[in-house]
Amino acid sequence: MRKVAVTGIGHTVFGNLSEFDLVDVMAFASADALDDAGIREERGIIDQVVVANMGGGMLNHQTGIASSLVSRLKLEPAMAELVENGPASGGSAVKMGYAVIASEIADVVMVTGGEIMRGVPGWEGTDFVATLLHPEAEYSYGLTLPAFGAMFTRLYMERFGLTERDLALIAVKDHENGAKNPFAHVQVPCTIEGIHDGPDANVVNNYIAEPLRLYSMCPVSDGAASIILCAADSPKMKYFKKKGPVFITGVGSASDTHCVHEREYPLDLKAVKLSGERAFTMAGLSPKDISCAELHDAFVILEVAISEELGFFERGGYKEAVQKGKTRIDGTLPINTSGGLKSKGHPLGATGVSQVHELVKQLRGEAEKGRQVKNPKHGLAVNFGGFGNNVVTTICSKEE
Amino acid sequence: MIDFYAYKPKEAKVFAFKCPECGTLHYPATMICKKCSTRRDPSGVLFSSWEKVPMGGKCKLLTWTRVYNLPAGFTDRYLLFGIVEFENGLCASGRLLVENPKTGMELNANAGLVREGIDEDIYGFMFET
Numbered sequence: 326m327r328k329v330a331v332t333g334i335g336h337t338v339f340g341n342l343s344e345f346d347l348v349d350v351m352a353f354a355s356a357d358a359l360d361d362a363g364i365r366e367e368r369g370i371i372d373q374v375v376v377a378n379m380g381g382g383m384l385n386h387q388t389g390i391a392s393s394l395v396s397r398l399k400l401e402p403a404m405a406e407l408v409e410n411g412p413a414s415g416g417s418a419v420k421m422g423y424a425v426i427a428s429e430i431a432d433v434v435m436v437t438g439g440e441i442m443r444g445v446p447g448w449e450g451t452d453f454v455a456t457l458l459h460p461e462a463e464y465s466y467g468l469t470l471p472a473f474g475a476m477f478t479r480l481y482m483e484r485f486g487l488t489e490r491d492l493a494l495i496a497v498k499d500h501e502n503g504a505k506n507p508f509a510h511v512q513v514p515c516t517i518e519g520i521h522d523g524p525d526a527n528v529v530n531n532y533i534a535e536p537l538r539l540y541s542m543c544p545v546s547d548g549a550a551s552i553i554l555c556a557a558d559s560p561k562m563k564y565f566k567k568k569g570p571v572f573i574t575g576v577g578s579a580s581d582t583h584c585v586h587e588r589e590y591p592l593d594l595k596a597v598k599l600s601g602e603r604a605f606t607m608a609g610l611s612p613k614d615i616s617c618a619e620l621h622d623a624f625v626i627l628e629v630a631i632s633e634e635l636g637f638f639e640r641g642g643y644k645e646a647v648q649k650g651k652t653r654i655d656g657t658l659p660i661n662t663s664g665g666l667k668s669k670g671h672p673l674g675a676t677g678v679s680q681v682h683e684l685v686k687q688l689r690g691e692a693e694k695g696r697q698v699k700n701p702k703h704g705l706a707v708n709f710g711g712f713g714n715n716v717v718t719t720i721c722s723k724e725e
Numbered sequence: 726m727i728d729f730y731a732y733k734p735k736e737a738k739v740f741a742f743k744c745p746e747c748g749t750l751h752y753p754a755t756m757i758c759k760k761c762s763t764r765r766d767p768s769g770v771l772f773s774s775w776e777k778v779p780m781g782g783k784c785k786l787l788t789w790t791r792v793y794n795l796p797a798g799f800t801d802r803y804l805l806f807g808i809v810e811f812e813n814g815l816c817a818s819g820r821l822l823v824e825n826p827k828t829g830m831e832l833n834a835n836a837g838l839v840r841e842g843i844d845e846d847i848y849g850f851m852f853e854t
Contacts, residue, residue, distance in 0.1 A: 446797075447794070448794075448795065448796055448797045449796075449797050451794060451795075451796040451797070452796035452797040452798065455796050459753060461753055461847075461849075462752070462753040462817065462818060463818055465839055465840050465847045465849055466806060466818065466819060466820055466839050466840070466849050466850075467792075467795055467796060467798070467799045467804055467806075467820075467839070467840065468806055468818060469792065469794075469795075469796055471792065471794065472790050472792050472806050475790035475792070476788040476789060476790050476806070476807070476808060477788070479788050479789065479790065479828070480787070480788045480828075483828055531793075532791070532793060533792075533793055533794050534790045534791070534792040534793065534794070535790050535791045535792075536790075537790075584753065584818070585808065585818065586808050586816040586817055586818050587816070591787065591788065591808065
């Protein structure tokens with residue numbers, strides 16, 4: 326297969342962008358990626374645009390978003406398609422972009438993910454995301470993704486002795502990173518006293534879905550992220566001289582049962598494990614080779630469970646890792662250096678692309694002061710769809 | 726015409742679907758048996774529509790939550806939800822009607838109204854002691 330390089334990255338701030346048009350927000354991040362790659366004037370070299378979005382039709386009353394984005398950027402006659410894979414849409418779009426180049430359909434691909442969710446009330450947004458659950462066996466009850474995150478968390482806590490304080494420590498670590506990320510939705514640090522140990526913690530950090538609290542889950546965010554990919558063997562690589570390329574060396578995805586209750590053991594996230602194994606095999610790497618990871622912590626328990634499924638820690642071992650600071654920027658395996666979904670935010674379709682954006686930034690050595698990992702070689706991102714029923718893992722590397 | 730909505734619980738019962746070839750129970754319904762790959766046809770025209778087996782009765786609570794931020798369509802201050810395992814090995818999610826639940830507790834599952842629709846009420850599991 327052809328080698329695929331990431332040659333440009335772009336990002337909007339995540340937060341409340343509901344006053345802006347969805348496609349404009351995506352186009353802004355895309356234009357940033359063009360500028361980062363140094364090809365705004367030569368953007369006609371882009372053969373294909375892959376767009377990731379989950380809610381444009383339901384939340385923004387917009388369809389045909391890929392065509393609209395191409396026109397907004399004046400990229401016609403580039404090929405253009407939309408990828409919708411729930412909250413894993415971004416990771417899937419990166420995978421599609423990779424596949425289009427690897428299979429020689431195109432040489433240069435722009436992958437842009439974006440979402441505007443805050444234009445509707447919270448309960449409507451929650452209901453929208455819940456539509457990815459099984460319509461009769463789950464959604465009809467009023468079950469939501471936070472409800473499943475909470476039930477998963479309770480099982481994990483009872484099985485492995487994880488405490489609410491451990492969950493709060495993860496949030497503190499994520500906010501410490503997010504506070505230094507200019508794209509993060511919540512650029513404010515928090516303390517363990519403020520959200521767990523202190524007398525006002527129950528007020529500041531109230532229950533949303535027991536045992537999950539406000540600081541156990543990500544905010545609802547708007548925003549977009551974009552990357553530009555090019556075949557390493559293409560003559561078009563000559564246009565990308567501005568910055569050294571980072572390579573996508575591993576891509577894997579997998580699915581699991583639609584209904585959570587159908588799984589043999591409810592704490593197994595088989596799609597995470599399998600997508601990770603596929604990506605590691607493709608890259609010829611193992612968990613110990615990874616310098617930093619962006620893991621889909623829509624609920625902080627997922628940072629715990631995903632890292633263990635991937636083999637970064639043994640089952641039940643993340644607890645000790647977070648208590649000892651192993652996953653901080655200066656730890657042995659920095660996780661969610663961007664702040665993760667917890668602090669950076671989670672505009673569904675944008676998230677998977679944003680994770681790769683962060684890996685590229687880290688591998689280039691361009692992360693902001695205080696959150697740059699020391700000499701990273703390989704970064705890994707897990708984008709988690711549904712409640713683990715569709716997962717995409719991407720590995721990026723500095724060297725071929 | 727194939728009625729793809731035939732599996733909707735339109736009465737105050739929740740059903741599992743039994744493969745006519747190997748007897749495996751499925752909840753919710755699948756279009757192909759997970760064990761022997763026999764096809765199901767909801768209309769019963771081309772293939773069997775499979776026997777509908779009422780679910781309910783004794784079950785064990787596997788995990789639960791109390792949710793305060795409910796989606797559109799619900800006005801309660803909070804609702805409790807749980808995942809249970811029935812004696813036949815099938816599992817299901819549903820509404821939990823126990824104020825102070827404990828993981829592992831024995832429960833009884835009945836069907837009840839879980840969501841009021843404009844043209845159709847939806848029934849599902851209510852787990853209670």
